[in-house]
Amino acid sequence: MRHGKLTPSALRRYGFIVSFLLLPLALYIVFFVSPNLQAIQLAFTNSRGISPTFAYVGFDNFTRLFDDDVFWAAVRHHGVILLAMPLLSLLIALFFSFLLNLGGGQRNGRMAGVWGSGFYKVVFFFPQVLAVAIVGVLFQAILRPDKDGILNSALALIGVDPVGWLIDPDLALWTIIGVAVWQAVGFYVVLFSAGMASVPKEIFEAAALDGANRFTLFFRITIPLIWNTVQVGWVYLGIAAFDCFALVQVLSVDRGGPDNATTVLPLEIWRQAFSYYRFGYSSAMGVALVFLVLTFAALTLRVTRRERIEF
């Protein structure tokens, strides 16, 4: 191809490659790229979604967005979730997976977890297999604000008054973050366990001989060695932090309440589109969300860039 000429053999070769790419690419364009482009187009209209006619309104939707308190509340909530959820999930998952895989020290010539770690692995992973709807029902019962809630009745035993876990505006978002962490940790325990299993056990043994206690083993050896895996977890959880639609939908009072204290952008997009039929405005929110996620992804990739570790 140096001279820009297509020889028959080159044609055959590229034809072969193209034939593989054509179908997936077509599906991708029709079902992913075009709806997204349409959403951008819709963001500049006053479409109601139910009539075929609409008018272009320029940046009206976006200027309205800037004055929308609910929108800014949702963005703020994303900020809180983005800071708290990945951090808590990763820290807890790292701690648990360390205990499950290395915390027991040497046993029979290999690094082992604490006693009963096989059982705990199953327990930790369990929330991951539950559908969000079930998690919702479960935690509605656990977090009931009256004294009959599972958590509150337990607290009553030590003399704490019933807490309005989901109805207190100052607390509701944190409660939901707590449930999200509870659900996420199991998966990352498994992910980090796999990461730790791929580290040659001699490295941990060498560290033990060098005089590392469990604390140094965790912070100086284990975490640096599975840092790549932690990064992957961070990106996953960060993207998940921009979603949270399902959990807020099933758990929160009034879908995002009380008083918009727990609302998130996907929920607002959904509400604007399908409750108020403001498709244009909803699309503008969607475009804003895309830019938020892209900014996050670019920042993360830049900040966490590091040399790959070879064993």
Place this chain on the structure above:
Amino acid sequence: MASIVLSNVDKIYAGGVKAVNGLNLEIKDGEFMVLVGPSGCGKSTALRMIAGLEDISGGEISIGDRVVNHLPPKDRDIAMVFQNYALYPHMTVEENLAFGLKLRKMPKAEIAKRVNEAAKMLGLEQYLKRKPAALSGGQRQRVAMGRAIVREPQAFLMDEPLSNLDAKLRVSMRASLNQLHERLGVTTVYVTHDQVEAMTLGDRVCVLRDGLLQQVDTPQNLFDAPVNLFVAGFMGSPSMNFVTAEMVRDANGAAVSFAGYKLPVPDSTFAEKPGLDRYIGKRIILGIRPSDFEDSVAANGNSTGWVRIPVRANVTEELGSEINVLFTIDAPPVEHKDTVAAANDGDEEEVTLPLTGDKSLWTARVNARSHVRPGQNIELVVDTHNLHFFDVESGLSIGHEANIGR
């Protein structure tokens, strides 16, 4: 520095597998002790028990004057070199070397001094800022050594440290290891399955098989006076030739006869091996080292007390300085459990093809001047002073001091 004493050490794995069985071993202060044996013989397990990486199922291990059975690895004051080096991949060479010292809260100046000394000794100065991934196999191996050296421990434990290197590098690292030991004089326990490494490195060599100690001695003594068929077959390359022979005595004196050959046994041998005379008229297993053969032409004038045997060379392996002549003798191969175990040392490379039928394939190592070709008839001389005799039943070396009364 300290001696290491293992007394009646057992290692029993879940399921009742006894990896190490009543091991008694004393490694003297400053000694280079090599544990050698085929794979699965328990040599690595023994080393890891000394290091504290494996629990001790029974018996006692002491380093210096301390019983260390229940001490964690870090309190045993030993350093270990692993087969895959186990360098910390996220640290530079310098950090790798300093890690153990930092954890022991050593002053910074002292750490820097020791790291620089070790780096100089091992020629690693220009690599101090590199990560292990940017080093070659030999360099990584040296870093692993350096990590042990900077600790200045009571003992070095090495678990096949050279087996991941290519053949040429292995030979040069072997020499460096020897020099290093000369210089530092630290008690060293070295595990290998390679008997050449064992012979060249060890002050003393400990041969293990199925968790049982076979023999501990200097390399030369192991080679000259193996305690049983297993040690005889395992040590030395090419390995010792065996044949079932009959011990006779007639007017000309004592002799062993096999496959139509008759080798006289000098009187001095009976003096060296008490109890050998009781085997006269009985069957024994005869062992002859390939190096105790010579081409009669090449050995001319140098063969007093040597006996000539005519053979036909099947295969010749020319190694430059000498030739391995492979020939068959008209006797069935010795099938004692010990000779089978010794030949099968896990390397797979010693699997001989069953081309020889019901005959034994022997090897003679002759001088390169012999110019013998495959298919030629050749007259070999045998040094009858170095014949080895083994009991047919027990496989024990007859008249070996360790076997008297056994």
